[in-house]
Amino acid sequence: MRILAFAEQRDGKLKKVAFEVAHAAVQLAGQIGAEAVGLVIGNGVEKDASELGGFGIGKVYAAEGERLSLYSTTAYAKVVSDAAESLSADIVLFPASAMGKDLAPRVAGRLKAGLAADCIALKGEGGSIVATRPVYAGKGLIDLKINSPRKVFTLRPNVFSPGGANGTAATVERLNLSLQDSDFLSKVIGVTFTKAGRPDLTEANIIVSGGRGLGGPDNFKMIEDLADVLGAAVGASRAAVDAGWRPHEDQVGQTGKTVSPSLYVAVAISGAIQHLAGMSSSKFIVAINKDKDAPIFQVADYGIVGDAFEVIPELSAQMKKALGKD
Amino acid sequence: MKLFVCVNQVPDTETKVKIGQDGKSIDRSEVNLILNPYDEFAVEAALQLKDKNGAEVTYVSVGGDSVKEVLRKALAMGGDRGIHVKTDNIGDSYAVASMIAFVLKDAGADMILFGKQSIDYDDAAVGTMAAEMLGLPSASVVVKLDVDENARKVTCEREIEGGKETVELTMPCVISAQKGLNEPRYPSLKGIMAAKSKPIQEVAPSAVEPLTEVAEMKKPPAKQAGKILGTDKSAVPELVRLLHEEAKVI
Numbered sequence: 001m002r003i004l005a006f007a008e009q010r011d012g013k014l015k016k017v018a019f020e021v022a023h024a025a026v027q028l029a030g031q032i033g034a035e036a037v038g039l040v041i042g043n044g045v046e047k048d049a050s051e052l053g054g055f056g057i058g059k060v061y062a063a064e065g066e067r068l069s070l071y072s073t074t075a076y077a078k079v080v081s082d083a084a085e086s087l088s089a090d091i092v093l094f095p096a097s098a099m100g101k102d103l104a105p106r107v108a109g110r111l112k113a114g115l116a117a118d119c120i121a122l123k124g125e126g127g128s129i130v131a132t133r134p135v136y137a138g139k140g141l142i143d144l145k146i147n148s149p150r151k152v153f154t155l156r157p158n159v160f161s162p163g164g165a166n167g168t169a170a171t172v173e174r175l176n177l178s179l180q181d182s183d184f185l186s187k188v189i190g191v192t193f194t195k196a197g198r199p200d201l202t203e204a205n206i207i208v209s210g211g212r213g214l215g216g217p218d219n220f221k222m223i224e225d226l227a228d229v230l231g232a233a234v235g236a237s238r239a240a241v242d243a244g245w246r247p248h249e250d251q252v253g254q255t256g257k258t259v260s261p262s263l264y265v266a267v268a269i270s271g272a273i274q275h276l277a278g279m280s281s282s283k284f285i286v287a288i289n290k291d292k293d294a295p296i297f298q299v300a301d302y303g304i305v306g307d308a309f310e311v312i313p314e315l316s317a318q319m320k321k322a323l324g325k326d
Numbered sequence: 327m328k329l330f331v332c333v334n335q336v337p338d339t340e341t342k343v344k345i346g347q348d349g350k351s352i353d354r355s356e357v358n359l360i361l362n363p364y365d366e367f368a369v370e371a372a373l374q375l376k377d378k379n380g381a382e383v384t385y386v387s388v389g390g391d392s393v394k395e396v397l398r399k400a401l402a403m404g405g406d407r408g409i410h411v412k413t414d415n416i417g418d419s420y421a422v423a424s425m426i427a428f429v430l431k432d433a434g435a436d437m438i439l440f441g442k443q444s445i446d447y448d449d450a451a452v453g454t455m456a457a458e459m460l461g462l463p464s465a466s467v468v469v470k471l472d473v474d475e476n477a478r479k480v481t482c483e484r485e486i487e488g489g490k491e492t493v494e495l496t497m498p499c500v501i502s503a504q505k506g507l508n509e510p511r512y513p514s515l516k517g518i519m520a521a522k523s524k525p526i527q528e529v530a531p532s533a534v535e536p537l538t539e540v541a542e543m544k545k546p547p548a549k550q551a552g553k554i555l556g557t558d559k560s561a562v563p564e565l566v567r568l569l570h571e572e573a574k575v576i
Binding site for chain 1: 454493552
């Protein structure tokens, strides 16, 4: 049996989630007695595809083509499904990234495979695999079993360890593709990046979020300053987004992004249940709020019951010093 | 244009999750059910197309009798009719997508809209999976939508990590809506009254077995409330020290 690890790339470079998925595939393969192989799709991706070898993948299949340089849900789904069939890979792993979350349901539909989405743990026991995944934005966890012979999993970014690269190169083999114009009925024609210099919320190792207690959009400046000192992403509560202070893509919570950074700093956020659902799986949580009874303190590892306008600039200054950035 | 919007009924965001007796799902006894928030953006997108170009808007919902409430809610916002795929056994995303694909395969849809995910199981899968089953192109997590009906072309923007992708699709197609696409309208009193007489057709589901099975549902490990380090900026040095030495995150 084979496990196919979809190694996401952008501009020919493998993304961090590619290594997370590759490493998870290798570990799962060890548990169920299977072979993990990689799959890279894009234009000019063969060279970097061999990097997956360092994470324990022996062989990587590359789907190369100019028309594959930008994502196409329909064409990519065909490539992955065809590869899974021809390689007898009954298990396909994707990152639960924007691309993976779009691609996996299509591949699952095509392969008549059950889907376990946004998994935070995978465990192979005997012949079966148990996937643990959050539901209700993390208010609950389920152990899910897939009963179909073919199985598709997406893995939440930032949760699975990529392991350490050991410098071994994987063998890369180019796939023969049979793509027609009709496979490109949906295709990306352009990409724009909005926040140069700051990581995305779902990929960030550190997030600094602000809430209604900041009182207005201008006061997010100090949140951004602290974020920039820490190399962090900026998030916001639903209240701050609904007030129009921040764009909707910054929202953390049940109707926004669910995040699992190493450090989440909640500033002037009271901690409504729908917000807690989106961030309480963060490894460390710091809360700064004037109200000592705010629910956010129930999930925080470290709290300061104080005025954000006083504490945050001081925190920025001291972090700058501690990180040698002053 | 014939537009279909698939809507789902979910527990509201204030719901505190209690594990049910079966140990595999939530206790729904005290749960307030609402129209899935992301589906509201899909409804609004369809209604804006109807307002602009004229279209027939049909809502589809899969589930027990209570899903009629979300069909009525959507119909109160606008639109023409509802289809209730009646089943007490929803199964999983694969089963729901199959049932929707079965109902819509010969419906002559120009566009099928979904919310980007339901806020209960958070699979974010049904729309794209149904698109695959129907052989249609799709775009998910859409925050901007332009429809050129004459050219049968749809251009939209979808959210990706740190930016947006512009996606071009041919019609018929499937779109799943993300917050930011529009501001959903509130149903007017007139709309609520009108919705009561709009037709909701009950249809039987296709026979389909779910491919996944919940073995167990549990609450996430409870976080212990941590240390309060102080009440003003004099606590900052200790915070920096703990983040460095204890948490080791900086």
